[in-house]
Amino acid sequence: xxxxxxxxxxxxxxxxxxxxxxxxxxxxxxxxxxxxxxxxxxxxxxxxxxxxxxxxxxxxxxxxxxxxxxxxxxxxxxxxxxxxxxxxxxxxxxxxxxxxxxxxxxxxxxxxxxxxxxxxxxxxxxxxxxxxxxx
Amino acid sequence: xxxxxxxxxxxxxxxxxxxxxxxxxxxxxxxxxxxxxxxxxxxxxxxxxxxxxxxxxxxxxxxxxxxxxxxxxxxxxxxxxxxxxxxxxxxxxxxxxxxxxxxxxxxxxxxxxxxxxxxxxxxxxxxxxxxxxxxxxxxxxxxxxxxxxxxxxxxxxxxxxxxxxxxxxxxxxxxxxxxxxxxxxxxxxxxxxxxxxxxxxxxxxxxxxxxxxxxxxxxxxxxxxxxxxxxxxxxxxxxxxxxxxxxxxxxxxxxxxxxxxxxxxxxxxxxxxxxxxxxxxxxxxxxxxxxxxxxxxxxxxxxxxxxxxxxxxxxxxxxxxxxxxxxxxxxxxxxxxxxxxxxxxxxxxxxxxxxxxxxxxxxxxxxxxxxxxxxxxxxxxxxxxxxxxxxxxxxxxxxxxxxxxxxxxxxxxxxxxxxxxxxxxxxxxxxxxxxxxxxxxxxxxxxxxxxxxxxxxxxxxxxxxxxxxxxxxxxxxxxxxxxxxxxxxxxxxxxxxxxxxxxxxxxxxxxxxxxxxxxxxxxxxxxxxxxxxxxxxxxx
Numbered sequence: 162x163x164x165x166x167x168x169x170x171x172x173x174x175x176x177x178x179x180x181x182x183x184x185x186x187x188x189x190x191x192x193x194x195x196x197x198x199x200x201x202x203x204x205x206x207x208x209x210x211x212x213x214x215x216x217x218x219x220x221x222x223x224x225x226x227x228x229x230x231x232x233x234x235x236x237x238x239x240x241x242x243x244x245x246x247x248x249x250x251x252x253x254x255x256x257x258x259x260x261x262x263x264x265x266x267x268x269x270x271x272x273x274x275x276x277x278x279x280x281x282x283x284x285x286x287x288x289x290x291x292x293x294x295x296x
Numbered sequence: 297x298x299x300x301x302x303x304x305x306x307x308x309x310x311x312x313x314x315x316x317x318x319x320x321x322x323x324x325x326x327x328x329x330x331x332x333x334x335x336x337x338x339x340x341x342x343x344x345x346x347x348x349x350x351x352x353x354x355x356x357x358x359x360x361x362x363x364x365x366x367x368x369x370x371x372x373x374x375x376x377x378x379x380x381x382x383x384x385x386x387x388x389x390x391x392x393x394x395x396x397x398x399x400x401x402x403x404x405x406x407x408x409x410x411x412x413x414x415x416x417x418x419x420x421x422x423x424x425x426x427x428x429x430x431x432x433x434x435x436x437x438x439x440x441x442x443x444x445x446x447x448x449x450x451x452x453x454x455x456x457x458x459x460x461x462x463x464x465x466x467x468x469x470x471x472x473x474x475x476x477x478x479x480x481x482x483x484x485x486x487x488x489x490x491x492x493x494x495x496x497x498x499x500x501x502x503x504x505x506x507x508x509x510x511x512x513x514x515x516x517x518x519x520x521x522x523x524x525x526x527x528x529x530x531x532x533x534x535x536x537x538x539x540x541x542x543x544x545x546x547x548x549x550x551x552x553x554x555x556x557x558x559x560x561x562x563x564x565x566x567x568x569x570x571x572x573x574x575x576x577x578x579x580x581x582x583x584x585x586x587x588x589x590x591x592x593x594x595x596x597x598x599x600x601x602x603x604x605x606x607x608x609x610x611x612x613x614x615x616x617x618x619x620x621x622x623x624x625x626x627x628x629x630x631x632x633x634x635x636x637x638x639x640x641x642x643x644x645x646x647x648x649x650x651x652x653x654x655x656x657x658x659x660x661x662x663x664x665x666x667x668x669x670x671x672x673x674x675x676x677x678x679x680x681x682x683x684x685x686x687x688x689x690x691x692x693x694x695x696x697x698x699x700x701x702x703x704x705x706x707x708x709x710x711x712x713x714x715x716x717x718x719x720x721x722x723x724x725x726x727x728x729x730x731x732x733x734x735x736x737x738x739x740x741x742x743x744x745x746x747x748x749x750x751x752x753x754x755x756x757x758x759x760x761x762x763x764x765x766x767x768x769x770x771x772x773x774x775x776x777x778x779x780x781x782x783x784x785x786x787x788x789x790x791x792x793x794x795x796x797x798x799x800x801x802x803x804x805x806x807x808x809x810x811x812x813x814x815x816x817x818x819x820x821x822x823x824x825x826x827x828x829x830x831x832x833x834x835x836x
Contacts, residue, residue: 196388201355207395263395267357268387 167236167293172286176229179279186272187219197264207263218254221247238294245287252280311350311362312379329364329375340372351382353399357389422474448573454478457512464598465489479600486599495589498556504549506582509563516575526579531561533586556587565600614719617772620678626654626712655708656802659683665705665800672708675804684801691790695750706756706802715778730775738784750787755801757781764810
């Protein structure tokens with residue numbers, strides 16, 4: 162393997178795993194919100210913000226992952242920097258779903274914690290990749 | 297923050313202090329292990345703990361639980377109280393909630409000077425619902441429903457009018473009238489309720505005016521049916537009622553001589569419909585009365601009945617079997633149809649007039665047979681009845697007229713010949729009608745008395761034999777046999793000047809002669825295998 166390659170392989174793997182895990186996370190969280198609305202008392206003005214946050218996170222995830230892949234493969238720091246910015250937004254939304262949802266189930270805690278860990282690791286690898294590309 | 301002068305007491309959420317079985321204040325409740333009023337001596341007398349665990353919502357992942365138990369091994373038995381952490385192992389347990397009312401009931405709003413009017417408006421009426429807008433009867437806020445929705449009514453559907461629903465005021469929670477009760481299609485109802493009135497507000501109370509009840513027309517298929525005034529009966533202050541000859545004129549309440557006259561005391565709606573459920577006619581019969589100055593409330597009665605067009609409404613006594621408490625239906629075979637063949641096509645004259653039903657003598661307070669000749673009571677299915685009167689016989693009475701009078705008293709003016717077998721027997725089905733068997737028994741007081749002496753009927757006993765008919769789980773009552781037995785006794789000639797009192801009795805007895813039901817089972821299916829005709833062709 163030629164050491165002149167600056168693209169980060171661990172970042173690529175992590176982004177790929179993140180993509181797959183996110184699909185599972187989205188479906189699971191949506192199903193649990195539906196379950197909560199049937200089993201518990203979940204009035205509409207508490208249900209709407211939770212669903213809005215979940216869908217907003219899904220909408221943010223797509224460009225975030227795309228920019229991450231593209232930046233890493235083309236060794237360009239601009240898309241990678243943009244992806245990092247979107248990651249910050251996703252982290253905030255994830256923290257909302259972890260702490261400030263109307264009902265936080267134990268399964269919610271697990272899913273969100275894993276996602277947060279993935280985001281954290283990703284951010285670290287992205288920073289290292291940007292540093293490598295810039296220098 | 298200053299607005300809250302006092303608030304409701306905070307709900308107790310500490311499981312160690314919650315005790316649901318602690319009902320008596322400052323006294324120990326039996327078998328209530330969490331009662332703080334109980335001492336160790338009381339605990340030693342308990343047998344079990346009626347509430348072993350006090351715990352919050354068990355859906356939470358981890359929560360405190362108070363466990364109470366009795367240690368019966370120790371002498372004396374003592375109560376054990378433990379505060380443990382209960383863990384819900386499910387992965388869908390609630391870890392946290394950010395929604396205050398998720399797990400607890402909402403504390404009600406305490407009325408203050410600011411929110412009192414709004415609370416009164418919302419909760420001040422006789423009823424309130426979670427969604428008040430869906431039952432809005434205001435004319436300006438109502439959208440008229442679609443035409444094809446009102447064309448056909450189903451049983452129980454509210455009858456729609458231009459501005460909402462046809463109202464049948466009825467008592468809801470208390471006896472006070474609520475005007476928001478809609479009349480259901482084909483639901484015959486009769487309600488009575490009390491309305492508070494005053495002479496000063498005579499013309500301002502809407503519910504006292506005839507217009508309130510006939511104002512809006514009923515929506516039906518393509519056109520609207522106006523409610524016509526069928527008749528008006530005026531009730532005076534002492535209760536006498538007179539039917540007005542020109543009953544179609546609208547009479548509105550007005551104040552006259554310190555009385556409020558033409559106030560509506562009762563409305564009787566008659567709705568005619570087709571057999572497909574379309575309303576074609578509506579009429580209302582009113583009872584108007586006067587309200588005096590001292591009256592604070594009046595009782596209004598409302599009734600609605602539905603009739604199919606071109607039919608005579610015949611009240612059924614059950615469908616198909618008789619219902620206990622409904623009158624036994626009876627009728628006559630019309631004259632001029634003696635032959636059995638013609639009988640098949642004849643229809644029995646049905647009785648909607650209660651005087652030609654199966655009736656028995658109705659005991660009156662005077663107990664004099666000759667004075668109470670008109671009072672009859674209908675025979676109700678399943679109710680054994682006995683009634684009677686006393687007959688005073690003087691020496692001057694002649695035998696034959698007396699016997700005839702007594703027979704009239706016992707049997708009534710028109711004693712029927714046939715009784716319906718089922719509660720819904722139609723007049724055309726002649727086999728559904730049971731003939732009444734009439735028996736005469738004469739009690740011979742003196743065995744060697746000749747037949748020419750006076751025999752007067754003294755008692756009529758109607759025995760109705762019925763059986764359970766139909767399926768085992770839903771048996772229907774069916775009348776099988778009706779026997780009317782007249783018992784006569786000999787009347788001895790009285791010496792002049794003397795009089796004698798004889799009791800006359802009538803009784804109706806219902807006997808259940810149903811044989812015990814036998815459950816039957818379906819036959820096992822048989823396998824029907826037959827070889828084809830030419831199976832062994834080459835050989836046979």
